[in-house]
Amino acid sequence: SRPKELTIHGKSYQTDSWTNVPSTILETVSxxxxxxxxxxxxxxxxxxxxxxxxxxxxxxxxxVVTVGQNFDSLGFPLDHPGRSRTDTYYINKHTVLxxxxxxxxxxxxxxxxxxxxxxxxxxxxxxxxxxxxxxxxxxxxxxxxxxxxxxxxxxxxxxxxxxxxxxxxxxxxxxxxxxxxxxxxxxxxxxxxxxxxxxxxxxxxxxxxxxxxxxxxxxxxxxxxxxxxxxxxxxxxxxxxxxxxxxxxxxxxxxxxxxxxxxxxxxxxxxxxxxxxxxxxxxxxxxxxxxxxxxxxxxxxxxxxxxxxxxxxxxxxxxxxxxSQFDEKKICRFVPFSKYPAAPRDVAFWLPKVVPQDDVVTATASNTSTSPSPAGGLASEAAAAPTLAFHENDIMEIVRSAAGDSVEDVTLVDEFTHPKTGRRSLCYRINYRSLESTLTKEQANDMHDKIRQELVSKFGVELR
Ligand code: PHE
CATH class of the missing domain: 3.30.930.10 (Bira Bifunctional Protein; Domain 2)
Known part of the structure; x- marks a missing residue:
């Protein structure tokens, strides 16, 4: 279902099997x-x-820059995790945001x-x-x-x-x-x-x-x-x-x-x-x-x-x-406007039977382990294998595409391996909260349903 071409600021780019940039991200470019x-x-x-x-x-x-500009010119080794499709938005094999x-x-x-x-x-x-x-x-x-x-x-x-x-x-x-x-x-x-x-x-x-x-x-x-x-x-x-x-x-x-x-x-x-x-x-x-x-x-x-x-x-x-609170002539303290109520919803699922190692979702890949480094995080993470199944960042992408800025955070709240079958189950808590209005129960449920369906259709998980 990937388009043949992506157009960014009037420039067209051929897509290929590396393309992973969603339209929600492209919309921010302007x-x-x-x-x-x-x-x-x-x-x-x-x-x-x-x-x-x-x-x-x-x-x-x-x-939009080349892989050469973003990585090669700076001496990034070929196996650096920053280069992986789980971490970086590719327009195509040679071109990234x-x-x-x-x-x-x-x-x-x-x-x-x-x-x-x-x-x-x-x-x-x-x-x-x-x-x-x-x-x-x-x-x-x-x-x-x-x-x-x-x-x-x-x-x-x-x-x-x-x-x-x-x-x-x-x-x-x-x-x-x-x-x-x-x-x-x-x-x-x-x-x-x-x-x-x-x-x-x-x-x-x-x-x-x-x-x-x-x-x-x-x-x-x-x-x-x-x-x-x-x-x-x-x-x-x-x-x-x-x-x-x-x-x-x-x-x-x-x-x-x-x-x-x-x-x-x-x-x-x-x-x-x-x-x-x-x-x-x-x-x-x-x-x-x-x-x-x-x-x-x-x-x-x-x-x-x-x-x-x-x-x-x-x-x-x-x-x-x-x-309206900001004026470059005078720095003033931000005054928060009232916080709207949060609507947490959990989604629990069994991972598909073939569970590849390393780079895919594991207990250790919880979002707290993502380097919060200042300018980066490109620096010091361990090398990652090419992905086969899906990475936690793929779940994040589904959440963002379905719910946009109405999600405050997503956390892994439970992780479980069945003692007999060896199947793994994960449970994520998605905290819905808009900065601009109160979300109704129905709005939160709709977004959550959409996310659940996408998890099944994109990654073949079995909902619990
Ligand atoms: N580009 C680095 C990052 O995003 C930060 C950096 C810039 C480090 C220049 C050294 C020199 O993590």
Whole structure:
């Protein structure tokens, strides 16, 4: 039943056996929340861009990219789980909806129009359904490079970079950074770099990003202090000093690599991934003499912190009770409108008799194990086998297609293997709750029936 062609922004693409992008996802391509005036995603983008003066800001790159751009150019191994059809939306075998803004890094380096740049864009990933995950979200990529061949006589590249570090404002926050800049096994220096170069690049990167965090939180604090709600105001006053920490990370296209975490409401929260750009990436982008850093930050997560927005679906709302609250001239605390009642419904089923291993639904594939990493999750998951039956993300897709944004979350609540027959049974709880109105019993039941039928017709499960 797959169409022969998909048309996206007037461009046609042949489909094939890899095609897995549903029309609900294609419909979001035109929304461009990061470019919509006074939308919180756009305001957040501009706020971060303001910390990168002199950089070139790209905001209009097309979301359809090649597998080469999204994965190969960045050194993703062929068996990386990010490449699988369970995680990524394929238009066809060679073409995907970008899963991250890093897909454009090599092209921008190749164009060589500016030493510093940002790229903000919508990105697409198949994922669990809950209040902080949505299959479309927004990222900002940032990068800065220095040209080895343009270092003045009598100076080293590392000295030149350190001079730029000194020009950055000194962030006024508590920073924990316990690890050495490089570590031979955990976070290696790249061959073409000296230790001094890596240290200088890392210092420039970390200070730049710490300044972003300071900017966001000072704005959040101002907004809270100006709130008409007493509680919010008092909370803002009693807040502890801002605390962040750098932890070691891994990405196929940076080394050494880090993640930045913010201490927020009692927990450490990952907000971005970054590192020293892999030299082969720059070589392949015809920029072999350049050395520098890159980061990727998830804009929804930052906007949720900044405004205290409790549910990621709200960003897609066209309801004026949401949209009218935001003004790019002044950051104000979001005032939630009343929460409509939830309508939970369970669906329990036996899996088809042939149960393949690994990648398909198992008890361990519950949606809590999906990496909630800031910009990604492309980084550190274990390799996955090609899928034969179905993956938990396929269930999520059915739920989204049948119920759209009327589902708050989907959780695996029971899992059971029959002792005699060895058949496996799963039970998912689907929590129906609209952000915009009260769902009637009938509406919830209709959506639920549709989902039950789809599970049978698409995956051959036996309902219990
Ligand atoms: N693209 C990475 C992700 O989505 C984030 C990242 C960008 C990491 C740039 C390092 C450098 O997870």
């Amino acid at each position: 929304r461009k929340l990061h470019q919509q005036d006074n939308h919180p995603i756009s305001i957040t983008r501009k706020l971060i861009e303001s910390r990168f003066p002199g950089y070139q800001h790209h905001n209009d790159f097309f979301p 970008r899963t991250h803004t890093s897909a454009h890094q090599a092209d921008v380096f190749r164009a060589n129009t500016s030493s510093g740049f940002t790229i903000s864009a919508d990105v697409y990933r198949r994922d669990a359904i809950d209040r902080s995950h949505y299959p479309v979200f927004h990222q900002m990529e940032g990068a800065m490079t220095w040209d080895r061949n343009a270092v003045p006589e009598g100076k080293t590249l590392a000295q030149l970079i350190w001079e730029d570090v000194e020009k950055l404002p000194k962030p006024d926050i508590v920073v924990e950074d316990p690890n050495p800049t490089t570590h031979p096994e955990r976070n290696p220096l790249q061959k073409p770099h000296t230790q001094e170069e890596a240290e200088a690049v890392a210092a420039h990167l970390k200070r730049s990003l710490e300044n972003v965090v300071v900017e966001i939180f000072s704005k959040a604090k101002e907004a809270a202090a100006a709130s008409t709600i007493d509680e919010v105001r008092n909370q803002a006053q009693s807040q502890e000093p801002l605390k962040v920490r750098w932890i070691e990370a891994y990405f196929p296209f940076t080394s050494p690599s880090w993640e930045l975490e913010i201490f927020w409401q009692g927990d450490w929260l990952e907000v971005l991934g970054c590192g020293v750009i892999s030299q082969p990436l720059l070589d392949n982008a015809d920029a072999p003499s350049r050395v520098g850093w890159a980061f990727g930050i998830g804009l929804e997560r930052i906007a949720m912190l900044l405004y205290e927005i409790p549910d990621i679906r709200l960003f897609w709302s066209k309801d004026s009770r949401f949209l």
